[in-house]
Amino acid sequence: MFKTIKDLPRDEYLAPGHRLCAGCTVGTAVRQILKASGGNVVVVTATSCLEVSTSYFPQTAWRVPWIHLGFENSAAVAAGIESALKALRKKGKSNEDFHVMVISGDGGTFDIGIQALSGALERGHDLLYICYDNEAYMNTGIQRSSATPYAAATTTSPPGARSIGQRTHKKDLVGIAIAHGIPYAATACPSYPIDLMNKVRKGLDVEGPSLLHVLTPCTTGWRFDPSLGIEIGRLAVLTGLWPLYEVDRGVTRLTVQVPKREPVRKYLELQGRFKHISENEINKIQEIADKNAEKFGLGPIKE
Amino acid sequence: MKRVALSGNYAVAYAVKMADVDVIAAYPITPQTPIVEKLSEFVADGLLDAEYINVESEHSALSACIGSSLTGARTFTATSSQGLAYMHEVLFMASSLRTSIVMANVNRALSHPLNIWNDHSDAMAERDVGWIQFWVNSVQEAFDATIQAFKIAEEVLLPVMINLDGFILSHINEVLILPDEELVREFIPSKPLFNRLSPKLAYTIGVVGPPEYYYEMRYQIIDAIERSRKNINEVNREFGELFGRTYGNISTYMMEDADYALITMGAVSSTAKIVVDSLRKEGEKVGLISIRCFRPFPKNDIIEVFEDVKSIGVLDRALTPGGIGHPLFTEIVTTLYDSSKIIPVQSFVGGLGGRDITIDDFKQMYKIIKDVGLSGRRKPCIYIGLRE
Structure with a gap:
């Protein structure tokens, strides 16, 4: 267990100089994830911002073994690695022992990769699947995914005379994962590094599949100042829009309590993607936060 | 064993x-x-x-x-x-x-x-x-x-x-x-x-x-x-x-002195062999080539057995719609382009979607291959067994 920032390992497994945008919180999240892993891990990543920004030949930002195959199959690749290691160890052909981890985006998880993810979770492979969620296809230029929140503007859910932006609501990824009967799933955000890293540790240490859903605010796609990424992540949590919780062997527990919630307006008004929305939409988004508060036991809104 | x-x-x-x-x-x-x-x-x-x-x-x-x-x-x-x-x-x-x-x-x-x-x-x-x-x-x-x-x-x-x-x-x-x-x-x-x-x-x-x-x-x-x-x-x-068993990149049957050859792939060659046997009894100098290794394509092996052949038929069991020829035909014609000989090659398609290729179908193919050899002119692709 990591208790304070002083407990964090000094080892760095994601080298500086990668090509993620200035102010991108994905690099921050991956740095925390890999620190928590201790480095004895094979990482699989789907085609994504993270993939193109860290593996541009002849450079690499990865100091751990890393593989990328396609957009939709990171969970299947991880399943193959885990099974191979298991078989080779069982047959006395290998004495290697490492964790297998996926770090893929919301498009590669919620949309095109959900079939492979469901298969891997159902079969019970011993792996940790981490979805870093910047709430749209940012790598291809901000198109909506099924992780894009209600009313957000993207290039394929633009607001207009007949559109309020994204008309659907975000899928419940942790709910989907837990429905497979897996032992551990949780939400996280790099604005809360201790919480995130302890959840990575739990996910790795538990036997069987585990899933971590990490919110990673995107300066480019959400249209906020690059200095605000961590602040926006914090506001997502403090408004109740991104409750930090875990489901550990069937027991749901809030891991970061918010005694006094911020109104969602405070979160929304910092982001260009919500610039077009009216009071009506703000109220609807407030309702989402209120429902979360009720479900997970968050405090009331600040007066 | x-x-x-x-x-x-x-x-x-x-x-x-x-x-x-x-x-x-x-x-x-x-x-x-x-x-x-x-x-x-x-x-x-x-x-x-x-x-x-x-x-x-x-x-x-x-x-x-x-x-x-x-x-x-x-x-x-x-x-x-x-x-x-x-x-x-x-x-x-x-x-x-x-x-x-x-x-x-x-x-x-x-x-x-x-x-x-x-x-x-x-x-x-x-x-x-x-x-x-x-x-x-x-x-x-x-x-x-x-x-x-x-x-x-x-x-x-x-x-x-x-x-x-x-x-x-x-x-x-x-x-x-x-x-x-x-x-x-x-x-x-x-x-x-x-x-x-x-x-x-x-x-x-x-x-x-x-x-x-x-x-x-x-x-x-x-x-x-x-x-x-x-x-x-x-x-x-x-x-x-x-x-005690070996396989070439291609397998050949009665090709040593063949004038007319058919090229196939896969199990259908066993039917073709029966037809080769019966045509040989009738005095026809026919032979059969079956491609075992399609990638890498055994160009040199094929050129070698074509040495004295007068005409060739290629049986494709897949289509290249709108192409110059179907897949195996195209490979064979390209192979011949690099050999010193000009041999007419007749394209056949057959056996799509499990349609049988019968002994009579093979006899017909060999007859057409011989005609092409004698006339020196090949016909457009012939779709064997296709109902009009």
Whole structure:
């Protein structure tokens, strides 16, 4: 267990100089994830911002073994690695022992990769699947995914005379994962590094599949100042829009309590993607936060 | 060693068991399914010590196989038709990441209309993915090619696809010689392969290849598959020494003095042989060539046997709509372009979606090939057995 920032390992497994945008919180999240892993891990990543920004030949930002195959199959690749290691160890052909981890985006998880993810979770492979969620296809230029929140503007859910932006609501990824009967799933955000890293540790240490859903605010796609990424992540949590919780062997527990919630307006008004929305939409988004508060036991809104 | 009657599918399953594979990832599809059913039984009964991944799709099957192969496990999968088509993009990844996956593809037509029966559309649509492709003519060959495939794949670091005709070979029992497992183990020792996903190495695999590098990276596949010709021949020779059977890149029948030749692939050549025998009795100097190794294409082997031939027919069992010729025809014509001889080549298509190619059909083809040889002029592609 990591208790304070002083407990964090000094080892760095994601080298500086990668090509993620200035102010991108994905690099921050991956740095925390890999620190928590201790480095004895094979990482699989789907085609994504993270993939193109860290593996541009002849450079690499990865100091751990890393593989990328396609957009939709990171969970299947991880399943193959885990099974191979298991078989080779069982047959006395290998004495290697490492964790297998996926770090893929919301498009590669919620949309095109959900079939492979469901298969891997159902079969019970011993792996940790981490979805870093910047709430749209940012790598291809901000198109909506099924992780894009209600009313957000993207290039394929633009607001207009007949559109309020994204008309659907975000899928419940942790709910989907837990429905497979897996032992551990949780939400996280790099604005809360201790919480995130302890959840990575739990996910790795538990036997069987585990899933971590990490919110990673995107300066480019959400249209906020690059200095605000961590602040926006914090506001997502403090408004109740991104409750930090875990489901550990069937027991749901809030891991970061918010005694006094911020109104969602405070979160929304910092982001260009919500610039077009009216009071009506703000109220609807407030309702989402209120429902979360009720479900997970968050405090009331600040007066 | 024992003689047993097995179906083509079971012959492949026995070969995979004797190869002591570490990981199998597969999804059911007709007519391949008995392969993976048999392998599941072997694993369930403790006769094969492997991780069997019941994936949720063929796409995931091959994706898991790549992860497994790069971790150093001997890895197998099997598929057919739509399953192979669903794997399409992953097939490229398996070769360009230099895996040693062995896959049995039990040939079946592609939709639409849905058709579970045999033709060669599935594998021909995957000609250019950088895999070594074998095509077998018998159950024995299916077994032997599978054993050879592991050795070749692991030596050259390219995946190998063994094609066997759906139902015609996959579900028909033939007597074959099943070698002792120890002999197979001697040929392909059960050892861990190169683990490229080890924390000890920390490789970055599956990178972005920008224009300054992509071209050279892709060229490595050309280089590897060209060099594999030597390994294929050498593995075949070693196989012969140990098991007493060898196969060329092509197999020929009555070609020594043939004037008229037909080129086929797969099990249909056994029907063609019967026709060659009967036409020979009538005094016709006909012969047969069957392509065993389609990728890399055995150009030189083919040119050699064409030395004194007057005309050639090529039987395709797949289509290239709107093309200059169907897949095998195009390969043969291109091959001849590099030989010193000008030989007319007649294109035939037949046996699509499981339509029988009968003895009479072959007789008709040989008659047309002879006419083309005498006139020196070939006709547009002839669709054998197509109802008007």
